[in-house]
Amino acid sequence: MSSAAAIPAFGVPRCNIVVCGSGNGAQTAAAVLGSQGHTVWLYYSPRYQQRAAEMRAALAVNGGAITLTAHALPTAEAPDGTTTYKGPIQGVSTNAAELLAAADVVLLSVTAPAMEGLIRELAPHLRSQQLLLFLQGTGAVNYMMLKAALQDCVKAGPTSTSLADRMPMYAAAKVLPWACRLQAPAQVTVCGTKERVKLALAPDACGLLRVMLPRLLDGLFPGTRFLLDANAVLEHTYFPYGLLCSDVIHPGMMYGTWAAWDGTPLPHKPLFYHSASQEAADMIEELTADTRAVIAAMCKQMGLAEAIHVPDARELMSALYGPQVADPSCLLTALRSNAAYAGIYHPMKAVPLPAAAPAPAAAADPASRTGATGAEGAATGYVPDFSCRLLSEDVPFGLVATRGIAEVLGVATPCIDKVISWAQDKLGKEYLVGGKLSGKDVASSGAPQRFGVTRPEQLVIGAEGVAAAAGAGLAAPVVAAAAAAATTAAAAVQALLLPAQQFVGSRAAAQSVNASCADEREFLNGLRAQSCPVLCRPAVGSFTRARVCA
Numbered sequence: 001m002s003s004a005a006a007i008p009a010f011g012v013p014r015c016n017i018v019v020c021g022s023g024n025g026a027q028t029a030a031a032v033l034g035s036q037g038h039t040v041w042l043y044y045s046p047r048y049q050q051r052a053a054e055m056r057a058a059l060a061v062n063g064g065a066i067t068l069t070a071h072a073l074p075t076a077e078a079p080d081g082t083t084t085y086k087g088p089i090q091g092v093s094t095n096a097a098e099l100l101a102a103a104d105v106v107l108l109s110v111t112a113p114a115m116e117g118l119i120r121e122l123a124p125h126l127r128s129q130q131l132l133l134f135l136q137g138t139g140a141v142n143y144m145m146l147k148a149a150l151q152d153c154v155k156a157g158p159t160s161t162s163l164a165d166r167m168p169m170y171a172a173a174k175v176l177p178w179a180c181r182l183q184a185p186a187q188v189t190v191c192g193t194k195e196r197v198k199l200a201l202a203p204d205a206c207g208l209l210r211v212m213l214p215r216l217l218d219g220l221f222p223g224t225r226f227l228l229d230a231n232a233v234l235e236h237t238y239f240p241y242g243l244l245c246s247d248v249i250h251p252g253m254m255y256g257t258w259a260a261w262d263g264t265p266l267p268h269k270p271l272f273y274h275s276a277s278q279e280a281a282d283m284i285e286e287l288t289a290d291t292r293a294v295i296a297a298m299c300k301q302m303g304l305a306e307a308i309h310v311p312d313a314r315e316l317m318s319a320l321y322g323p324q325v326a327d328p329s330c331l332l333t334a335l336r337s338n339a340a341y342a343g344i345y346h347p348m349k350a351v352p353l354p355a356a357a358p359a360p361a362a363a364a365d366p367a368s369r370t371g372a373t374g375a376e377g378a379a380t381g382y383v384p385d386f387s388c389r390l391l392s393e394d395v396p397f398g399l400v401a402t403r404g405i406a407e408v409l410g411v412a413t414p415c416i417d418k419v420i421s422w423a424q425d426k427l428g429k430e431y432l433v434g435g436k437l438s439g440k441d442v443a444s445s446g447a448p449q450r451f452g453v454t455r456p457e458q459l460v461i462g463a464e465g466v467a468a469a470a471g472a473g474l475a476a477p478v479v480a481a482a483a484a485a486a487t488t489a490a491a492a493v494q495a496l497l498l499p500a501q502q503f504v505g506s507r508a509a510a511q512s513v514n515a516s517c518a519d520e521r522e523f524l525n526g527l528r529a530q531s532c533p534v535l536c537r538p539a540v541g542s543f544t545r546a547r548v549c550a
Helices: 024-035 046-061 096-100 112-125 140-156 207-220 246-258 278-302 313-324 331-337 395-409 414-427 440-444 463-469 476-483 489-516 521-530
Strands: 016-020 039-043 065-071 082-088 091-093 105-108 131-135 169-173 178-184 187-193 196-201 225-227 348-352 380-384
Touching: 016 024, 024 039, 024 065, 024 082, 024 178, 024 187, 039 096, 046 091, 096 112, 105 112, 112 140, 112 395, 131 207, 140 169, 169 207, 196 207, 196 313, 207 225, 246 278, 246 380, 246 395, 246 414, 278 313, 278 331, 278 395, 278 414, 313 331, 395 414, 395 440
Parallel strands: 016 039, 016 105, 039 091, 065 187, 105 131, 131 169, 196 225
Antiparallel strands: 065 082, 169 196, 178 187, 348 380
16 A cells, blocks of 8 residues: 555556445545546445445545555554555446446455346446456356356347457456455545455456456556466366455354354454464364365366465465564464454444343453443443354355365365354355255355356366467467367366466566567557557556545
């Protein structure tokens, strides 16, 4: 979030951006983008007219902008590590057709359960020249939802003749670039900014887009580098994007903290990370072990020479937050010492205490005492809110998705099973029944079984289309072999590896162009063939944020 963050050499084009969503990620993204001079609109589903009206009112009071307060490590410019920005917003609309007609970038930041409905609202108005960015995405299931919605639009006609006319450039950040909190409409706080965020693209994304899209996002969100894996195999399967991050950490923390809870209200809200227990850290590591076993089995089925290395939670946290993690010696100390996690509490609900119960003791942190006295002076305690997204989103679209892959591959996942069984009871859902992923709520989860997947080769998404799209510039026999009916997982993954080869070649070409073309016009002109105006547009450099003076 530092205003001194480096901008990519080619600069950042001024974009028309539509941000879809109203929560932490959406309002933070809108503030960051607006503060750089981009034209930003907020889109709310027509179902949420009241919420849209409240946001309009909040923006009017706040001078037409979202205020963002960012906390980071102290610097000379901000000795206390706190900086405040204002991100101007053009307005709030519930009219998708009107907003998307002029949009270069459409950014989606909603909960996983709400994603499919939003995609279907937007699909009739999307076009191939736009960037559709999921911030954050849940997995390749997002791509499948998008493709299905657009195919339905094509069938409905008559305004489009092919899926290619409708399919925008697909990109998904695997995690949010920030640890952020919505304090009130048009008021957000960033507790920490991730230094690196992994990015996933469509299976058929060409090599040139694999070079340029991360650079564009680097410029749109200063302070974070967006990275693609050259060998992006797992992101084109049904594995969730938060594989060993939120999808393991959040349910693991919730289970480790609350599985043995006896139901007695707590006197204050406990810190989520900074008061992490050894039991919670152990559970995260056990979930990680199960997940790695599934990944290893998938790699074996794919015919890869060796398993793909996936970092554990401690490694990942250090990579994402860098020096903000004061003690990365083990997972528990990393959780407790990450400055970006300061002030983040367990999701709790205030409950009145029985008249005979003693008043709760004062909490050490004043912020956690909010609501200690309720209406008419009644004493108030706190109980966990099991409906929170840490379970309602990260279990069905994280652990359940991984468990579904494990079932197809025949891999045992005892710890994942234990957490899903506990969580589904708290959520009132049904995923695991008799040790099988056959519950009624699998149909609304991220599990591959939802899409009729029963065989290992079906776990690879879009292999045939990838081979065809990646064919340009590659030897015809190689393409023909990969494009043949992918009847095995090993054959399917060979098709997925073609864009990776193209990516490496394009990256080398980009470096060569950068060295010889000071203004990079030749390099940018190469993108015109991709009908990608937002990337072809001349760069106007970085923008100065509207900083709020104390």
